[in-house]
Amino acid sequence: MERRATSHRDRPAFGHDALITCDRLVRVFSTDGVEVQALQGLDLLVSEGELMALVGASGSGKSTLMNILAGLDVPTAGAASVAGSDLLNMDAKARLRYRRDIVGFVWQQTARNLLPYLTTIQNVLLPMQLRGRGRQRAARLKHADELLRMLRIDHCRDKRPQQMSGGEQQRAAIAVALANTPSVLLADEPTGELDSATGEEIFAAFRTANAELGTTIVIVTHDQTVASEVRRTVAIRDGRTSSEVLRRTEVDAETGQESLVAREYAMLDRAGRLQLPADYTQSLGMEHRVLLELEPDHIAVWPDHSPPSDAPQNGGAGEDSESSQGDQDDQSGPDKAGGAQP
Numbered sequence: 001m002e003r004r005a006t007s008h009r010d011r012p013a014f015g016h017d018a019l020i021t022c023d024r025l026v027r028v029f030s031t032d033g034v035e036v037q038a039l040q041g042l043d044l045l046v047s048e049g050e051l052m053a054l055v056g057a058s059g060s061g062k063s064t065l066m067n068i069l070a071g072l073d074v075p076t077a078g079a080a081s082v083a084g085s086d087l088l089n090m091d092a093k094a095r096l097r098y099r100r101d102i103v104g105f106v107w108q109q110t111a112r113n114l115l116p117y118l119t120t121i122q123n124v125l126l127p128m129q130l131r132g133r134g135r136q137r138a139a140r141l142k143h144a145d146e147l148l149r150m151l152r153i154d155h156c157r158d159k160r161p162q163q164m165s166g167g168e169q170q171r172a173a174i175a176v177a178l179a180n181t182p183s184v185l186l187a188d189e190p191t192g193e194l195d196s197a198t199g200e201e202i203f204a205a206f207r208t209a210n211a212e213l214g215t216t217i218v219i220v221t222h223d224q225t226v227a228s229e230v231r232r233t234v235a236i237r238d239g240r241t242s243s244e245v246l247r248r249t250e251v252d253a254e255t256g257q258e259s260l261v262a263r264e265y266a267m268l269d270r271a272g273r274l275q276l277p278a279d280y281t282q283s284l285g286m287e288h289r290v291l292l293e294l295e296p297d298h299i300a301v302w303p304d305h306s307p308p309s310d311a312p313q314n315g316g317a318g319e320d321s322e323s324s325q326g327d328q329d330d331q332s333g334p335d336k337a338g339g340a341q342p
């Protein structure tokens, strides 16, 4: 018992080596006496230097999570930290510093990202000026110009937002978000108002920022192209992370040919709960209850074909319950579609 207590104490904390840690995050909104649980115990770990996408149906809790990570909203319960800042226990001053120095954000609405009466270079300089300390004026200007060049927006240096295309405005918004060299860049539907070609340009800009500056980037998107171009896509369902798609480059041992392999994983939360993808459960008619079997190297999940619990246990005349259990096993055995292979 004592040994177990010691080993529990010695175990590293959940997400101790992640840059972003969300641990059983809960956010409840109360409007007119009605409670909405926007986040219901969400777990998420993001490593330093990752470029990842968050996807999910409307109302699944993506924006709620982004607002919390951006320091604009406070969770009801759970724990969340970004680059060592505890998002539940920050006073107003620490919160302001967090939003200015640790995170940068790009919103869907281009108008929310840039001040309309400032030129691009002035918009990029503004966060550095508001920060006050750090770079001197000449160094700020140099840094701003470097960002504009890196994001291929230097031709818009002296233009105001209304003189620029939607794609140019979003690239300028990324430069503004990167001005104070944040640890994390958050983007909520940054390509939502753009056509798909321009959306790809914006995504390329995120990729450049990630590769050249090493900034950790989290993008909420409905855009399938964006979601499929990142190495990791996390799906949120009903306020929890439900599944992840990881993409890896694999090299064929014989031909040496490289290919991108995508695998879908379900998330196992710390209470052992697992959300099966809705299209899987629907295609096998799984509802309410499933049959589990522990195999040597995987757990099999079967549709529940057992009779309702209030049905006679003995079945009809002449049938015995053991043989009917045997039939069920025989029926389901070859149809291993429900098996959850690792």
Ligand SMILES: Nc1ncnc2c1ncn2[C@@H]1O[C@H](COP(=O)(O)OP(=O)(O)OP(=O)(O)O)[C@@H](O)[C@H]1O
Pocket (backbone or CB within 6 Å): 029, 030, 031, 036, 037, 038, 056, 057, 058, 059, 060, 061, 062, 063, 064, 065
């Ligand atoms: N300020 C609020 N007050 C009350 N309910 C809210 C508030 N913000 C969000 N919700 C509710 O919380 C749930 C999650 O909303 P959220 O905006 O996070 O979802 P989403 O996945 O970002 O959706 P979308 O893709 O449509 O933006 C929804 O049921 C929403 O109605």
